[in-house]
Amino acid sequence: MKQSFKMIFSLCLIALISAVILAKVYMITQPAIIANEKKATENAIYKVVNTATSYKESKSGQTDIFKCYDENNKFCGLAFVAEGVGYQDLIKVMVGVSTDFNKILAIEVIENSETPGLGNKIVTPWFENQFQNLSLQNKITVVKVAPSKDSEIQAITGATISSQAVVDIINNKIEELKGYK
């Protein structure tokens, strides 16, 4: 009987000590972790709505929408995160749109694990700048050649699935937020 008591006691003692230490470390590091995440989203917001200096968070359905205000506190644009599955795994895109929701200001791919050297070229400025001032009257489409209409973008050679994925993700999110005003 003594042997089994010793087993239970030692396991519980180790578990107790580890739980207390972990809780302490968690409380110490938690503020820094939250600050990091906030700063990351903030950088992305100010990049896609470049005139913005401050923002207010609001919700539409499931998604957070950041209302951006420029230096003389005028409402200058909206930013939100659109996410979906790309060629390999999840892709997250921060999208900045004009106040009346009919023009994209800019986009930034904030998270992706596409194939290195091919798919992850969606992060290059050349691809992301194509979305600037793209009209949202009709759906954005991907073309292999130089874009003709003002709602077309050119796919990255050799990574059409990833390029198409980014466009689909943005289209679906715009569709979803149509009602938001």
Add this chain to the structure above:
Amino acid sequence: MNIILLSAIVMVVLAGILGAILSFAYSKLKVEEDPRKEQLLNLLPGVNCGACGSASCADFADKLIKGEADISKCRISLRDENKVTKIKDLLKE
């Protein structure tokens, strides 16, 4: 409730239940085995990493006793020369 207290309670309860299950198992489910295997198991690292080709150290010990495997295949215990010699003498008996 304060987070430290909560996490302490959760972990102790979990460890308690698991400890009880293990101690019950050790007392009730004892299976008699070749005594040499017991000594071998104390000498082998018991890490069950599978790098020796057999799935666990117990399985590797059985193979050692039957002579199907050689101690050099266990890469972790290679580090310890006197342990390897001890295992070899044990197997020679």
Add this chain to the structure above:
Amino acid sequence: MVKELILVFIATVLVNNFVLKYFLGICPFLGVSDKLSSAISMGFATTFVMTITAPVAWLINNYILVKFNLPFLQYVCFIIVIASLVQFVEMVIKKFFPLLHQSMGIYLPLITTNCAILFMTLQLVLKDYSLIKSMVFGFGAGVGFTLAITIMASIREELKFQDVPESLKGPGITLIIAGILALIFVGLGGLIQVK
């Protein structure tokens, strides 16, 4: 719903293969894959174990960690339960099913130090799958592991009769073959796009 499960299963076995894409279970992959028979039985045992560990991990996460909001205990909780359960289940099988223990039970202790199983439990929490989807994900991960290890074992059995350069014998040539296999599996990428 069933369509989604099949997609997750095929994606985990072929597209996101645990060994050839996520580098998991490499120690057993190098160690055990020189004999086809032991590779197959290890594959089945791992699949069996992964299929039962997945729901256990899902239950721990939803009914302990999420309910009491203790995310930092995730690693410790998962690993203490997996390690203790493994020891207990192995003893039960050794006592009551000696025959089953001979073929499959010996692989049970492998779970505690197997990267693939811990990775699988953490992934199903990260992707926040439902209970059924977690089991299919665990089962698919095990089948993917078995697939990779059996292909490698059959190649290595052929290898005994080829003349491999002296310095590459053993693990060296196995890794190179695994590299070529991984190249083939990269070709399967993009087959299915599933979260």
Add this chain to the structure above:
Amino acid sequence: MQRTNILFSDFIKGLWQQNPTFRLLIGMCPTLAVTSQVQNGLAMGLATAFTLLASSIIISIFRNFIPREVRIPSYIVIIATFVTIVSLFLKANFPEVSKDLGPYVPLIIVNCLILGRQEAFASKNPVYRAIADALGMGIGFTLSLMVLASVREVLGMGTLLGHQVIFGNFRPWVIMLTPPGAFLTLGLLLGLVNIIDKAVKARKEKK
């Protein structure tokens, strides 16, 4: 004097004769997974070394108090605690590195290298020997990760620790950043290590 050269031999063993990656071939999962960049390889190496050192100290101090039957679950809980601390520390202070290493940080818990060391060495030797051994293995592991990572980063991206190393029209070998590249590079490196080892042995016999 006699004690210091035992310590020294414990330490040196980990660096070459019993280098975990190239000689003992344990702890391969993180070795292949995070070595596409030297920075990540270094971070993973140091995280593993810290966990190995910290848990070796604790386990060798309490080696007589932990009953034999529950030693594996107890060791694993101690290791998991240190890994969680490392993971929280990385998330707080180095967010990008923590995102790059991603799911492979918790895998340090089940790294055969650490549990193998605890069971084979730390749980049977006094603290100072456990420290020397843990330092040797930890640094040996970090060095081998960095060797593999530098080969893959230089060929895969033409940079080393982020700075451009190869100039001129060098087309990077993208395969080096993908899983096949990791397997092939490590396989060939193992061959190279064996060749060097044979050469060293041959020269020693000649003496």
